[in-house]
Amino acid sequence: MTSQRHHHTLLTKQNNTRQKRIWDLLRHLPTFMFRFLRLLSFVFFLLPAFVVFLYHYFACDRIAVYYGLKGAIGENGERMWLSRHYLDMYGSRTHVNGNKEKKPVVIFLTGGAWIIGYRMWGCLLARALVPFGILVIIPDYRNFPKVNIKGMVDDVDMSIQWVLDHVEEYGGDGKRVVLVGQSAGAHIGGVVVAKKVLDWIRQQQQQQSYQRSEGSNEEDCRHLKSTYSPQQLCGFITTSSPHNLVTMRSVFHRHGLSASVQRSIFGGISGSNDYDDDLNDDTIKSVATSDDMDVFEAWSPYHLVKKCQSEYITLTSEGTTNRSSSSNNNESIDQLKDIFPKLCVIHGTADKTVPVEEAIEFLSLLSNLQIPALSKMYPGWSHTDPILEKPMLGNHLYHRDIYELVRLWTG
Template sequence: MDARPLIGTTTNNHHQRRRRVAGKSSQQPKRQQSFSRAAAETYLVTRLSFTLLRYLGVGYRWITRLVALACYALFLMPGFLQVAYHYFFSRQVHRSIVYGDQPRNRLDLYLPTNRDGPKPVVVFVTGGAWIIGYKAWGSLLGLQLAERDIIVACLDYRNFPQGTISDMVKDVSLGISFVCNNIAEYGGDPNRIYLMGQSAGAHISACALLEQAIKESGGKESITWSVSQLKAYFGLSGGYNLFNLVDHFHNRGLYRSIFLSIMEGEESFEQFSPEVRIKDPSSRDAALLLPPIILFHGTSDYSIPSDASKNFVDGLKQVGAEAELILYKGKTHTDLFLQDPLRGGKDDLFDHLLAVIHAGDKEALAKDAMAPPRKRLVPEVLLRLARHISPF
């Protein structure tokens, strides 16, 4: 009997087993790195949470708000679980890309499945009262905009007490710089970049934008990105004048002493109040460099009243900047960002964003018009209960 075929078969099987083992071993380090990164982030957030509790104390008001927050999250959990699944397992989401050397200098990228040509880009800065902001809070917006051929970069940044307002502004500016200089590698169009922030993220991103414009108008400091690279700024439910907000926040549980610690004392209020700073005669040249600014706000927002956006738009117009305010009657602080997107179907804010970002792109606008209604993620009864109990 000729043994050569048996030897060849044995050798081939041996090589196949080696390839399978090698493939598993190459995947194993990636999984270990992912688990290690998740463990490190979990430890960091837990440690900062305990540090934060020492600042806040555990009074009656904070306990009731924490209970309300837990119930609010429970009612919206069917939607959160679906979004979380895509966030962790979709190949369209590139998580924790490093943009700087400070803690939490990370961003998440949401990429469209369609890669036929450079895509417009939205740099998004999440809210969280300067205390609980996290890049994953923007996953719902990121996934939904990616479905419409828009790349979204959700920035993480140091929260209090890990950092104060100047650290947050520096982190966000560094993240914007990273996107402006590197997004082409991910299929983004560096000539179609939009900056957007929500709540505290709107305040931080507005500070970063104005600070950059002031640097450029002075011409004295080197810059790594330019406001001219931004097509527009979107501010959602933001506050832009700290002098007007400190008492309001104190009455809602973000006590004056904590707020002053976050904002580095009352002496820093002017520097970190875009509405005030834009009216300073020394900032007039910077105002002319700003991109078009569009602010969105709900009239039933009790966390940050809609007058905050109205006053900022009025101040911008007074100094010659291009600004627009869009109010949504009866909408709360979280309706525009959470409940409405989770409800699915037509969404006026989402449609407005698409109209601005895709302006001039007839093919993209036609696709938007033909796109199927967005899927409902949470039953209406749970959305209504969540709205009723929301602590925001």
């Protein structure tokens, strides 16, 4: 009797869930159709520009290079050369005014909400920079649901390592590399940079505390498998980036990236159905568990930079003696900036996908930690204006700013 009653209860719950989902689908159908028609109209009016975009992508000086592990087998048994571990390299065969000197390098990480990112999206930036003697590399990385955020970070980190190791074979200067990211790509790049700083600090802590013994595994304390240091990057330019995933959760949900999908991407803990249906700042605080929030903090550049500061204070306090607590803190903050590459934060003031407050708060944090960072705010620009709409309309302000920063940082 008990098992029958339990089975009946389970079937009832399943039926209720199914009915609720059908009702939710019908309830949101008008909104979906309206947004779908808006998308079609957007594609229709921009179709001529997209045709030109595709022409430039396939006709320009571009080669595709595999940056993954040779002969490796993927998670589903496929060969890695069939996966997303390829990068597009622009300008390796272009010599400006007959100059064959090694070129400064831009690694551009495309956006796509961690779901639809593709290396083609950076074609316009590459087309603008290559004629001025810059080698542009745009790596692909696996998206959700193929992998979660950890897999994306590992892919980007591996592509940076490949560039630093092999770019000189293609005419680039491995000592003059600038990392640039837009939207989700900027977020992933920010995570990689912050984790590389944390890895550097932890390796220094190991050396100071004599924890590294002969035959020990040096990777135990590292977040990432790569061996390059953050100082090998001349700079990092973040564009339209969500720096703090904790504050962005409700914003993402309102723009169609549901709370359940966010938890799947970033590894959070599943919550109730009500949490997914009606999400706001109050429900985040009341429903999300502390573990759930910790996961989102763990993949937020904002919180990772704060962690870098706290761990560097620990490093300097362990490595110095007869100093007061205040002097330790001041020294930690003053010297932390030397571990990071040079930074620039770019954002459009009319960005509704990732509000400009994200950039302002991140810049405020960097200022408080005395980590210098340049900033460029584009009045009236939207989330995708820097890489899509403005260049298609002939406005290359973003491209000029990238070029000037690369020249400034790489000499």
